[in-house]
Amino acid sequence: MGKDTAVNTERIEMDLEKFYQANEPSGEFLEGLDSRLTRACAEMKNRSSKQVGRPRRRHWTAATAAATLLAAIVMIGAVGPRQVLAEVQSWLGYGPAAPDSARPPAAQTQSVVAATVAQVLAQVQNWLGYVPGYGFVEPDAARAMAEPVSQTQDGVTVTVTQVYADLNQTIVVLTIDGISATSAGDTPPENVWVTDARLILPDGSAIAPESYQGFLEGYFTFPALPQDVLQVTLAASRLYSIPEARVAGEWRLDLPLGYVAAPPGITLPDVVQPPADSPTVVLPQPTPVDIASNEVHEISLRVLDVVYTETETALRIQFEGVSAAWWAGGGPMGGILEDDLGNSYPIREGSNTALAPDGTYALTFEPVSPDARRLTWTVPSLHFFASLEDASIVVDFGDNPQPGEIFPLDQTVMAWEVPVHFLRMSIRNDVSHTPGMALNTLVFEGDIAFTQDELQVQDVQFSPEVYDALDVHAGGGSGGGGGEVPAQFRIELGIPQSTPLPTGQFEFPIAGVGLWLEGPYTVSWDITPSE
């Protein structure tokens, strides 16, 4: 064993690297491939903009996101309260890993012990704060930063506008200014972000981010910090993908944290009270609105809270009357925010619209005028991906399916009270964009009979297992819409000819449909003078 472990492999690793890395792709090849990909990208973009039911793929993404969100909700539902309880216990001094410095005074402890756990949890969960650039938070035993911190190198400034750390996550919100077309090199200036980032803790250990959302304005999500940490350093080796010769590579921003103070009127400070000599930070507080829009198709939108800050205005909203199996789509929900002075405020790029565990959504707009006294939010239409259970069609391919064949289907699937009628499937010979690859494209055609005026089925989605089972190389489709009755739809699945087509009966499970609800939905509320 001694001989085995004594061998240092560093030399052979270096040799292997040199051996394999001697084979660089030629400049001519890279240039040619770059051109081909650029052309292919342009064709894809062009084709997708021509499709009537454009968001076909986006729906599939939405379905995946929906499944992930659902899983996240289940997990948070199962774990969250326990973590909150653990934290409360920790502050009280009888939970795990409560540092001495974090324990409240004995008198406070006694008063809290008298409160039931249910009351404490309810208070924790009702306390909302807002982190500009990120979204609504429930700041239970949270830490945040009092002032932005910046670093400037070679004319480029990275500013961490906020750090928010709670029991589950650490959010670092940042902006990048001063990127020019010259410094960005091959990267479009608007597509630059801080890369290779990590948070360095006081003990010298580092944690890596789980994700980054945004570009020049965005936020990192890191794992939760240890509970007694009140100082972290954001370190990053470079800006993506700017050559270090143009902008210095090493970034280090020291970020002091303070405990988030509870707002007045919340009895929670009796429980989660930071140590007396700790720095405290006040987060912007939401103003309750709680006004619902008009109802269209038995659905309405309720504005729960609004936050007004110098940098943005944020709404926390909730759908009412929407099935649990519907998931809100992107763009159209943003709508238009207008004030009583005639100003309108566009939705901010990168707005954190994700569904929160409590079923609410957040939307962020540009900051409203200080002179405005009333706001109106109008949403022209709503778009949902609606899951279907146990819906499928079956195609009998026979013994030897061939291009040019047409398979009559005449099968109807009910999608949220709307019949979706599959008329036929045909097999078409196609040429792939991949050189040398020919495709057999399965083309499904059908029509949708609208049974309700404002509710339209936008398109139809097969389940992902169809794509995997058939080795689908390229897919596309178009849906209804435009108010035509009945609308036509088409689904195309391109299968490489090297992959055998199915024979006999093959089932195509349907994941769901895109639903489009015409509005408009309108909500108005007063801005109180103190805001």
Add this chain to the structure above:
Amino acid sequence: MDGFALAKTIRTTDQTDAAQLVRQARADPANFTLLYKEYVTRVYRYVYARVRNREEAEDLTAQVFLDVLRGLDRFNGNRNFAAWLFTIARNKVVDSRRKGKAVLPLDAVLEAPADDGDPHRAAADTETFDRLGALLRDLPPDKRELLQLRFAGGLSFAEIGKVVGRSEAAVKMAVHRVLHQLQEKMEADHG
């Protein structure tokens, strides 16, 4: 001594960056070039290491990225992008071998150092490469592929595990063992 103190110079792409690049490309296909530029050299090196023919490596690398572009919407954002990309590259190579596309007999070119026509390549390097090529040729294909994914593809052990269907720990152990073997043989040759 840490038996797994493997070289730190392997260039891998940060997962956060990869996820960001994928998001950008999905939002706008025009951004796909960012993703492509991040990985093209590594994919090419891996494919070349497998097929040992420049023309075929270029053809397969191009196919890989065109396939990725077409299939990007099907990529599960929660998965590791590099592992997905190299799985596609690996399948392309396997398909190509199966279809008998190799221009030269496989044994004749397998793990030979690249003939880039550079007369200035150091003689010592040439000698090392020749010897290394011979040792790699003697390795079982699965072991050789681990090295190709690691040193040509620049994948992490976890990513290699996802490509070849083994655990990260198993890959790390296997790479470690094969490196020891190679190191010992190289030293024996020189000693």
